[in-house]
Amino acid sequence: MSALLSVTDAHVAYGKVEAVRSVSLEVGANQIVTIVGANGAGKTTLLSAIMGILPLKGRVAFAGQDLARLDIEDRVAMGLGLVPEHRELFVTMNVEDNLELGAFRIERSRAKASIERIYTLFPRLKERRKQLAGTLSGGEQQMLAMGRALMGEPKLLMLDEPSLGLAPIIVADIFRIVTELRAAGVSVLLVEQNAQAALKIADQAYVMELGEFVLSGKASDVAANERVAASYLGFQHEGASVL
């Protein structure tokens, strides 16, 4: 079976500066794939380009269809979802309206049912459903951003740094939910600086540095790699080269 998302030889540039160079990746059905790497490696840029926010040179195919020339909204309609780093919530609207709008393209009766599913997944959101999104805590905003994206019934959810700036207990909660999503048939492409947590739940992993993938493979193999361990997991090895 072919991959759900396949990116081949992608280049993304800001003007003359190439932030992503010759990157290829695949995400299969029911898979969690993670991209780990330091700040500024080009991870966010890559996700934005896959979503159509930034122009990309190369080939991106989703569910067998070439995405070139498709707008962000078309990609959303095809089942591609992105929870961006800055969450981009509708801060002056309440939690329930944010969720309802996530299902803008979905049939009304089905949207009603999925709002209940989101509340089961994130009980905190149900407690706060009449509260304005801008007044939520960071963790709740992350949950709302994920909930809003899930309301669009994505086949693949791309998460950009979901754990950034959140308390460890909430991070654990979010990673638990990511694994639940896989069980529910949603693939996840997870971009994380918290490599340790990401590699623990992922099936496949890519290590990104200065706009290129320097290592890829099964997440457990990547986690066992000495250089990765030294640079991202905080273990010191004798003679480990700095990447």
Added chain:
Amino acid sequence: MNTTIMLFLVQDGITNGAIYALLGLALVLVFAVTRVILIPQGEFVTYGALTYASLAAGQMPGTAKLALALGIGAFAFDLFVARKALHGRLVVRSFITNIVLPSIVLALTIYFAAQKPPVAVCIALSLVIVAMIGLYLYRIAFQPLAHTSVLVLLIASVGVHLALQGLGLLFFGAEGQRGPAVLSGAFTAGSLRFTGQSLTVYGITIAFIVGLWLFFGLTLYGKALRATAVNRLGARLAGIRTTLSGQIAFLLASVIGALSGIMIVPITTLYYDSGFLIGLKGFVAAIIGGLVSYPLTAVAALVVGIVEAFSSFYASNYKEVIVFMLLIPVLLLRSLAAPAVEEEKD
């Protein structure tokens, strides 16, 4: 000054203020959703008013033809964009909204113009014609620029205003027109006399404001419009097309403009270029509301109307000067409150 005069001026001010409120709300809406400062709002007013007056006088308004011409332009834009991936369904839909609809309306206009139609028909036709013009203008002039800066959009907006004003002169001539009252008759309460027309203005303004409030608060499309205004990228990630939001905003703005014109034209003689000044007063209210606050805009519009009424009584030569001077303290205060405004990035 005696109370009768004062009451009369206040009443007059509220009638005008109600119109400015509608126009101000439309400006805030369009700016919030599309970042376009809608200078041609005033042309929607004149087009609505003069189309209505022409129809009522049994003349054929040129705006119906303009709508068809713009529709053809909009269809050409749609075709050009769709050239690489021709989706049959989208092309058919574009053909129906941009070609078939204005053709039908043009045919109806020709048919009715010949026989001095009843007021209701004139109103309906004028509203539909101006609404279509607003919709197609968005497609032709603003949608292709949607991702540029506020300044570029403003320049396009000024261009559209000048073009529409010129066409207005061509369609309606340099003479002013008046239209028949929507509701004739009057009654007096104490020393005040209420005409049917001023009551119509109050009623329609209140109904429209309540309608907008319900639309934004309760319906999915209304919420989608608010979402686009709050966070454009967030809205796109939720699958809400910015072009759809823009179309709805322009449709609402043009209908509000045309409706305002139809309400004013029985009270005041309107010329092809009268709309600009009327729109500008709505703009004053919108600026006082910071181009974001709907309630503040509505209140400011009433203040503008009342100030205008009093200044035209005491110093009619300086009427406009006094109204526009209202802006200076507001802008000063705002600049003190928010010293730096960043250009919004997309």
